[in-house]
Amino acid sequence: MTVQFTIDGLEVKAKEGEHLLDVARRHGIDIPSLCHHEAVEPIGACRVCLVEVRSGQKTTITTSCNFLVEDGIEVHTDTAEVRKHRAMNLELLLARAPKSDVVRKLASASGVTRTRFEPLAYEPLPNCILCELCVRTCDMLGHHALTTVGRGDKKRIGLPFNKPSDNCVGCASCLSVCPTQCISVKDTPTQRAIWGQKHDFILCKVCGAPVITKKHRDFAISEKGLPEDYYDTCEKCKQSAASKRFASVVW
Amino acid sequence: MQITCLQCVEAACAKVCPAGALVRNEETGAIEVLANRCVGCGLCEAACPFGHMHFDTQLRLAVKCDLCGGTPTCAAFCPHDALEIR
Numbered sequence: 001m002t003v004q005f006t007i008d009g010l011e012v013k014a015k016e017g018e019h020l021l022d023v024a025r026r027h028g029i030d031i032p033s034l035c036h037h038e039a040v041e042p043i044g045a046c047r048v049c050l051v052e053v054r055s056g057q058k059t060t061i062t063t064s065c066n067f068l069v070e071d072g073i074e075v076h077t078d079t080a081e082v083r084k085h086r087a088m089n090l091e092l093l094l095a096r097a098p099k100s101d102v103v104r105k106l107a108s109a110s111g112v113t114r115t116r117f118e119p120l121a122y123e124p125l126p127n128c129i130l131c132e133l134c135v136r137t138c139d140m141l142g143h144h145a146l147t148t149v150g151r152g153d154k155k156r157i158g159l160p161f162n163k164p165s166d167n168c169v170g171c172a173s174c175l176s177v178c179p180t181q182c183i184s185v186k187d188t189p190t191q192r193a194i195w196g197q198k199h200d201f202i203l204c205k206v207c208g209a210p211v212i213t214k215k216h217r218d219f220a221i222s223e224k225g226l227p228e229d230y231y232d233t234c235e236k237c238k239q240s241a242a243s244k245r246f247a248s249v250v251w
Numbered sequence: 252m253q254i255t256c257l258q259c260v261e262a263a264c265a266k267v268c269p270a271g272a273l274v275r276n277e278e279t280g281a282i283e284v285l286a287n288r289c290v291g292c293g294l295c296e297a298a299c300p301f302g303h304m305h306f307d308t309q310l311r312l313a314v315k316c317d318l319c320g321g322t323p324t325c326a327a328f329c330p331h332d333a334l335e336i337r
Contacts, residue, residue: 038287039270137290141269176291176311202297212297220294224267231297238302 003071008078020064020075021049031064031077032086032106034093034179035131040140042066045131046179047089048106052076061085083110091115097127100180120153127182128157134174134183142223143167145195146174159195170199170213204234206241255325256303256316258282264295264304264315272313279321284313 001016007024014023019042024031034046044063051064054074061081076082090107095117097103107113122128130148134157138146145167149158159165170192175183186193190201192213201210202217211217217231233241258281265273265282272288273295275281291311296304305314316323318336326334 037290038285039272039290141290141292171292171294173290173292176289212293216292216294217297220267220298223269224294224298226263226267226298230263230300233302235296235299235302235305238300240302242301242303 003069005069005071005073005075007075014069016069018069020051020053020067020069023069024051024064024075024077029077032109033065034102034106034129035133036065037133037137037177040133040136043132043136045133046093046129048086048093050082050086050089052079052082086110087112092117093129095119096122097129097180097182100127100129100182102179102181103127103129125157125182127180129180130155130157131179132157133177133179137173137177141171141173143169143171143219145169159197164197165195168195168197168199169215169219170194170197171216202231204237205232206237207234209234209236256282256318257301258316258318263298263300264313267294267298268313269294273315276317279318281318281321282315283317284315286312289313 002013003016004011004013006012007027007029010027012023012027021031021033021036031049031051033049036042036049042065044066047063049064050061053060053062053067055070087110090110091112093103094107094112094115098119132148135146135148138144145159145165146157147160149156149162159168172185172192172194175181175185187210189210190203192199192201199213199215202212202214203209204211211231211234220226221228262282269292270288270290272285273282274285276283289312293306295313296306303315307314323336326336
């Protein structure tokens with residue numbers, strides 16, 4: 001079913017069950033966010049994507065990423081109230097991730113350049129804002145390796161019980177999606193170190209360059225069904241082999 | 252870096268993508284990366300048999316030839332007409 005409503009005065013149509021942030025962005029209305037990713041379910045963790053939703057007599061300030069659109073609502077993305085709450089949330093995030101460029105830029109766009117709160121020494125993941133985008137992505141990929149560990153101000157992201165886990169395949173998608181890029185991944189020519197574990201790379205059968213981790217390949221073979229030899233050569237060697245093959249073809 | 256692509260009918264990159272981020276543009280026939288859906292796992296780069304998928308280590312996203320929206324600049328630029336689209 002289609003629902004119809006307005007965002008900042010613009011009439012928009014959307015499907016029932018869609019989230020407000022996705023609809024707004026599709027219509028070219030930018031709402032800032034940190035923990036939103038189209039490939040995973042939104043949870044409204046970073047609280048940056050706040051908007052004001054008016055429905056009848058009721059006005060609420062809510063996160064737009066996980067707000068399901070409704071017929072007839074009136075959405076405002078840039079009112080004084082929205083700006084006030086967003087600035088407050090960004091001031092809190094700035095204390096948690098004081099060295100993150102993306103947080104500092106967003107905060108300064110909201111007029112927040114310093115924080116009244118005590119910055120956290122957030123070891124071992126400085127600048128982690130606990131948005132769990134890495135956890136959600138890891139779950140979506142089917143690895144289920146990451147989780148939150150501890151409670152209250154001791155809460156951190158990590159492997160369950162902070163112990164080595166077989167579930168982590170070392171794909172580093174957690175780093176790829178992390179809004180503050182706070183996850184440490186160290187690659188050597190033969191191994192990847194991530195979450196306190198080391199993963200052996202498949203090495204290119206031609207030149208010996210790393211391709212992907214063995215565990216990642218094994219997971220891909222079991223899930224996606226492409227045979228092993230798809231993963232045994234690096235990008236560059238595959239290119240040159242393909243070029244030679246095509247050069248010999250007479251069109 | 253060579254950034255061309257055969258836009259395979261049964262594309263290994265799209266087959267392995269766990270996030271549904273590689274989809275065919277029905278107008279141009281090109282397989283395109285939906286950057287907002289890509290989670291940067293690098294599986295497509297490893298799986299492409301021709302070495303035509305790339306992983307941008309700065310953006311941490313998959314990058315590939317999208318046929319420049321249907322009119323490839325490489326073919327238009329080539330002064331010897333060695334490249335053509337058909």
